[in-house]
Amino acid sequence: MKISVLFVVALCLSIGSAGATNFLHQVDTITVEGQVNGPDGPLEGVSVLQEGTAGGTKTNDRGRYSIRVPGNRNLVFSSVGYLTQTIPVDYRILIDVRLEPGDQALDEVVVVAFGKQKKKELVGASTSVSPGELKVPSSNLTTALAGRLAGMVAYQRSGEPGADNAEFFIRGVTTFGYKKDPLILVDNVEVTPTDLARMQPDDIASFTIMKDATSTALYGARGANGVILITTKEGKEGAAKVSFRLEQSLSSNTRQIDLADPITYMTLSNEAVLTRNPIGRLPYSQNRIDATAAGVNPYLYPANDWMAQLINKTASTQRANLNVSGGGKVARYFIAGAYNKDNGILKVDGRNNFNNNINLQNFQLRSNVNINLTSSTEAVVRLSGVFDEYNGPIDGGAGMFRKIISSNPVQFPAYYPSSALPNARHILFGNSSESPTGGGSGSGIPSANYINPYADMVKGYKDYSRSQMYAQFELKQNFGFLVPGLSARMLFNTSRYSYFDVSRAYSPFFYSANPIDQSHSQYRLSLLNESSARDYLDYSEGLKDIRTITYYEVAVDYNRAFGDHTVSGLLVGIRRNQLLANQGTLQKSLPYRNEGVSGRLNYGYKSRYLVEFNFGLNGSERFYKSQRYGFFPSAGLAWNVSSEPFWEPLKDAVSELKIRATYGLVGNDAIGDENDRFFYLSEINASNINRAVYFGTLYNYGRDGFTVSRYANNDITWERARKLNIGLDIQAFDAFTFTADVFSERRNNILMTRSYIPATMGLAATVRANVGEARAYGVDASLDYNKAFGSNWWLQGRLNFTYARGEYLYYEEPEYPENLKHLSRNGHALNQTWGYIAERLFIDDYDVANSPRQNFGEYGPGDIKYHDVNGDNEITTLDRVPIGLPTVPEIIFGQGLSVGYKALDFSFFLQGSARSSFWIDPVRTAPFIPNPDLGSGSQNALLQVYADSHWSEDNRDSYALWPRLSSTQNTNNSQVSTWFMRNGSFLRLKSVELGYSLPERALSRIHLNGARVYLSGTNLLCFSGFKLWDVEMGGQGLGYPIQRVFNVGVQVNL
């Protein structure tokens, strides 16, 4: 029966609708009543719910409850400060329960490296988040991370579907080496951030970040940046449980960049030329500006608002998720499928029959099956596949935004009406033969010299296809019959990744219009690119990325209590082999391998005093034989103060108090950069065309030359991190849970370029060594509040706070003399920026002549005046000082509040970020100049704020936002300086959700166990001093904006 329901639901999913369906299905639903008591009598506010659902009830002030459930289900009784109980209903109508006091939170079992531990016995620092909290209306899990977990620093720079991964670091950035982000493991297997982004919260059983030495030492040479550990759900014995979730979202840009109108653009474009060169040629004549302003003829005098012409106001997204779990004595299963469809915000031209907007479809399938082969042997098979199918513009979403803000608005219209050339069978795109930077106007040779963003958007489309498949087999054997407490398991995983993309596009026909009458009402089109235009599609193959990973793990576990003493141990061996195709060089084509043995030993006395010792012994193929293996030990102590007899009097107020301390060594073997393999081998390019020479009468006898791209170094090895963590766990007043950790880390052996090698050595590649050192410190804390009031109200709150700062401890650099100490990085934050102190804009020539010479190219009045730090009367690189705060925020915090009343629930989440700086890009926002990413044909738009505030000869505002205009890039003004520095702090209303759980009576009639509809939104409000674009995008504000999402969803359980 269940299966048929499943089938029907799947069918609904496959046809993309979940309309009302008649379920032919019959399970007796009964009303269960009872009394819940604690040691001191009836308990009020105990949550009673049907297992696997959100709907439920609470006990009243006399401890009574009543709930309607199917007779074959389990009931879960839970309350803060008591041990949760799960009781099968078994068609009983009266169930009384006695809850034992206990700490629910500290009694939880939490996931740790290669296993699980009771939270009460935990020594290391780790944070878990309930997967439900990660359910945000987004197809990207990483966007939900910021502020949810104490100890995680995260921020999102782009809102483009498929490219909107947030960047995240555990306890901030603690190295200046290559890999800074954490190791991510799903069911013990390493995955990429994009794999994490695609995870469905519905499939996740636990989401944990591991922060200190004892929790990460087992990962040895790979754990120094912290570890994210995810396990997926497993089936539980019982009838099939089906959960189905459907969401429909509408997204729009959180903030749109304001561009100046075309008339201002033209006027200031002229000013940009004249103000620098009085004999320069003006790009726009006054007649033309007047005609454009008067709207004489939009095809002869176009005025484009590219943003409006290319971008829709909103985009829609659909998500569906289904999972089924259950099982019998022999086997249990959890199978899940998901479908997400994200649409981009670009417009589509109806004259093409292909879609040039972003359409990212994501399919997922997961099947976890546990089989009891014998009473002591369990086999687990986990299969999962994640598949992306993408269709989008050739340039990608961010590329289109870049073109929109880098295209001339007045030189040509997007396209001419087809009536202008009735015989043409293609779109008549506009363009111009003029030169984007003035100079000669090309009356001689017709050519399309500009980027027409509209043509680039609609001329074709790009597909990509990405597949990631995992096949995992795990075998667990309990050896309790030989040695009590002994078990072992082995795991084999293989994953296959493939990606390819293909672009198809035609080469647009570009026309320019010339007037044919005095009144300029008529025009004639002339084709500009006859030789290159095509009205049929061409095709180009893109990147093909194929990789395979195999992973093998064997573990032996021992876990036993002897009276007051508990002992547990773990020994695990791993091996990992990764192969990449299409790597381009021989050395990169060789396998990437790791192997290691790790172990853990725990001892506890009366659960009061806990000791843990861990080690990892890891090897990596990248290093010389003598450097290949590293040993990473760690140890920790914990004291459950509240378990001491002397604590008894305080137990009512503070039910739990635990103090933890750990110290140990962890490594990071991802050093150098992704192209670095085999540091102990030199690498040469034996046919470098840049070192080629040709001789002979006709210059045709040639040889390519040699270059060394790496010098051999046998000593290079991994980074080592020494981590100290001191933590405190408190539970108090039945409702508060508080965890705080302070940490300190010292990272050494960071690979860096030797600083003392002068150019006269003539080396073709840099010489590097493990000499860098960094330190980090900080605190992360969370406070949870969880309380029910009466049987109708409940309230949950959570506060997270992370402060993490990393500093250079030793960065090898030249011996700076006393007056240049400001150049030294040592003691400054990692991600600190060095730049010039901008004093103001130069007032006039006299001011320029009487100021220190600035060595960055031509400058004059209205250009930025920098401060001469070292007093040598010249502004050079030696005048750079640390400016601003690090580019990665040092403080991340989050605050969530959920409140429920009967069937209604409401929650919101505030997220903040502080202590970071970013820089407005002075090149990519500089009006009128070509965008360096796009090259000739592009011409940056004029931001309204620059139009409103810039230095001009009439308005010599020394503190204007933008310096004197220029028709070319002014390298004096584009130096990194305090002029364009901005504060990256913000507080945003990250999400809001309002839910309603349908009454059981109504549900049982249609044979549902639970249903909840909800409205939610993300990124609804943002508070920041910066207004140009969404501040979270930082210096990349001209890209695809972060999206504000409104969402409606329904969750159904049966």
Next chain:
Amino acid sequence: MKLIRFFLLTVALATVASCSFLDVVPDNIATIDNAFNSRNEAEKFLFTCYSFLPKEDHPDASPNFNAGDEFWIYWPIHDADRYTLEPYNIARGLQNKVTVNLNHWEGSGNLVPSLWQGIRNCNILLENVDKVPDLDPYMKSRWRAEVMFLKAYYHWYLFRMYGPIPIVDVNLPISATTDEVRIKRQPVDSVVNYIVGLIDGATTGDHQDALPTVISNEAIEQGRITRPAALAIKARVLVTAASPLFNGNPDFANFNDKEGVALFNTTPDPAKWGRAAEACRIAIAACHDANRELYRFDGGVLAVDDATRTEMSIRNAVCEPWNSELIWGYTYSGAGDPALPSKLVQLYASPQLDPNNISLNLRGQMAPTMKMAELFYTKNGVPIEEDKEWDYSSRFDLRTTTAADSMMQNGYTTVGLHFDREPRFYADLAFDGAEFFMKNGIWPIQNKSGQTSGIKQSRLYSITGYYAKKLVNWNLIPYTGGFVAMELYPWPIMRLADLYLLYAEALNELGKSDEALPYLDRIRDRAGLPTVQMAWSEHSKNPDKYTTQPGLRAIIRQERLIELAFEGSRFWDLRRWKQAVDELNDPIYGWNILGEDAATYNRRVLLFQQRFVGPRDYLWPISDNSLIVNPSLVQNPGW
């Protein structure tokens, strides 16, 4: 139980880990040792040593053209119209010690490689060439001599830019200590002696006959170093070392290294001119032995008049591939476009020729300045301001050509400056009203706004109204669709006329003016001019000028600037004569190219006021970064 046994077996297998799991690197991975395992690979290394030769024909990678006052360019330059801005920055007074323009010290990209890397490669080859098993001894000797020369040349190139430089005779190991790598700059005289010693080593003693006198296997070896080339470069080094910039220059009197060692000799030493003259004499003899002689155009099947024959003798002394005058031609400019010699410089120099085949590839953006137009002699072979018969004061007045003005379009109105000039003026320059003689015809150059080569035609144009015809080979033809057929020529790093002029200069400094004059007259004869003696006695307001040492010095210098105009010599000559501070503080002038008729077009327009600060700008700055990394280095004065 079966399962348990299986499980134990698997665990056992896994623990018996083969130790070689992490040994993933197969044998025979390419390392630097492979470079000398065979002749074939070693030849690649020899070519690698050559590959660091500065790209002397590249308008954007070399200071030769655009970093001084010979050429000017429209501004701002479109990104697509240049590879780098570096030479233009130098011309515009933007050289600096932060991002040093044309930084051959640290290198900047493939266009401007670090010559220290070139030197390191030379040393590697010298250390290892004996290991090559299948290389004949005579080849080993030749390769060694070539690489010794290249090592000298790279030191020389750095010396010319930076003055006193460190000497890297042997490579330091990668593991060298901080103190070992902090090498010092050596005094000017030591550097010169070191360079000359290396060239002597490559041309005398064991290597007396190592370098060929002439390349015998021309098809595959033309462009490699010959003995005459090595000797000619030695002559140039010694003439430079004897010149005022490096020979007793008081401006650098207090330029010491950190230990107080003077880096410049402040007392002029006339003996240096003797050494230079002797090197010139030997080099000239070697060139004559190798049948090098001043080039004369032979029209072949083409019937040309005398004037054209003279013009083509002048132009093709540069543009005719492998002509009889070429001593050392540069054959390869690096990967990609422009891979081939002279390609880019021809396209940068050439105006639109054919109104029916306008090509964006003909850029004409390298515009000779008006100062260069005034530099050339009158038809009498004396400077325009000295000629008794030439109307200097009316040179900017309009005048219309007649049939007698055979080098210009008939009946065309232009300025007096363009009338009655020497053949090299018409051979080297094109302008509004000039004729452009090409193999496929004579193209009239009309440069007013709206005309064939005028500013309206293309975004690329000459900002001054002049074009360097001299650099454009006469076989260049634009076709429809922008394609340009061209004949490429090896870029002359050294040609015989240059060597003659060096010799004449050295002889005059030694007081041997009578020996110097014949070399000048040979060059003047080829240019269709009377001898110095005749020209000055008959036409100059200063008829005795050539009889005094300073007078003849001025004549030799002007002759040199004219003969080698646009070939990358003036930039360096003005510096070594210490005349840059005079010449490079002048304004840059051009014609009013926006003009549409003769009256408005032929107005002189100020384009830029150059600034040259002496003695600072005589030498390149060393970057701040290099000075910090190596505290043993000292910065050049003024920077």
